[in-house]
Amino acid sequence: MTDLLDLLRRDAPRFRRIAVLTGAGMSAESGIPTFRGTGGFWRDYDPQWLFSPEALAEEPVLIWTFYDELRTRIATAAPNAGHVALAALAAHREVRIATQNIDGLHGRAGSTGVHELHGTLWTLRCPECGAVLRPDVVFYSEALPADAWHAAATAMTACDLVLVVGTSGVVYPAAALPALAVRSGAVVAEINPDATALTPQMHAVLRASAAEALPEIAALLAGP
Numbered sequence: 001m002t003d004l005l006d007l008l009r010r011d012a013p014r015f016r017r018i019a020v021l022t023g024a025g026m027s028a029e030s031g032i033p034t035f036r037g038t039g040g041f042w043r044d045y046d047p048q049w050l051f052s053p054e055a056l057a058e059e060p061v062l063i064w065t066f067y068d069e070l071r072t073r074i075a076t077a078a079p080n081a082g083h084v085a086l087a088a089l090a091a092h093r094e095v096r097i098a099t100q101n102i103d104g105l106h107g108r109a110g111s112t113g114v115h116e117l118h119g120t121l122w123t124l125r126c127p128e129c130g131a132v133l134r135p136d137v138v139f140y141s142e143a144l145p146a147d148a149w150h151a152a153a154t155a156m157t158a159c160d161l162v163l164v165v166g167t168s169g170v171v172y173p174a175a176a177l178p179a180l181a182v183r184s185g186a187v188v189a190e191i192n193p194d195a196t197a198l199t200p201q202m203h204a205v206l207r208a209s210a211a212e213a214l215p216e217i218a219a220l221l222a223g224p
């Protein structure tokens with residue numbers, strides 16, 4: 001497996017259009033817990049249950065408490081060096097970000113045109129008249145917002161390089177995006193301290209954290 005930094009030292013000028021797929025690991029160094037792996041989630045509740053329409057229907061007070069605490073935690077967190085590096089890279093390359101995160105940290109770091117595949121914590125929506133007002137996030141088993149999905153798929157099929165950052169790659173359809181890019185001829189690289197379900201599809205990997213790796217990657221891509 002090629003080392004991503006070696007690849008970029010050699011070939012950075014040929015990567016003009018960068019698509020990025022991010023997951024919970026992207027925000028881990030901002031103090032936001034990931035879903036799987038060490039660190040745990042909220043009061044030991046199963047995230048698959050917390051993010052489900054059934055949980056909202058069965059335990060609305062508990063679920064609203066959960067979202068309130070999550071919003072407070074994220075509002076007091078800051079984008080990390082990885083978010084900032086991706087935002088800065090847009091001055092040198094075309095950068096499109098598809099994120100599974102609902103925290104809004106890419107936008108707060110200054111990235112524009114971020115496709116929020118799993119919705120956002122920062123707006124609310126009424127699913128239908130008379131129903132409990134709910135966060136504008138995608139619960140398990142629900143369809144992704146069509147515009148975010150189409151924009152993300154387009155980004156993946158019209159780029160030279162995909163950076164897959166901090167996702168375990170087990171939640172579909174987001175996890176299918178790197179394969180679309182591979183089929184379109186892009187180079188696909190993973191940035192994650194650990195191997196994931198997507199590793200076998202990768203052309204290159206960098207076993208490092210998002211906040212460590214992305215500033216270095218952006219610096220290599222910021223040249224001519």
Ligand code: APR
Binds near residue numbers: 048166208211
């Ligand atoms: N930098 C980069 N990657 C990291 C870091 C870090 N600092 N810390 C952890 N990781 C990696 C882990 O090794 C793991 O592969 O981030 C990944 C986190 O995986 P998950 O917790 O499964 O997060 P994600 O892939 O985003 O989950 C997908 O599942 O429940 C849902 O809807 C929710 O959007 C979420 C989806």
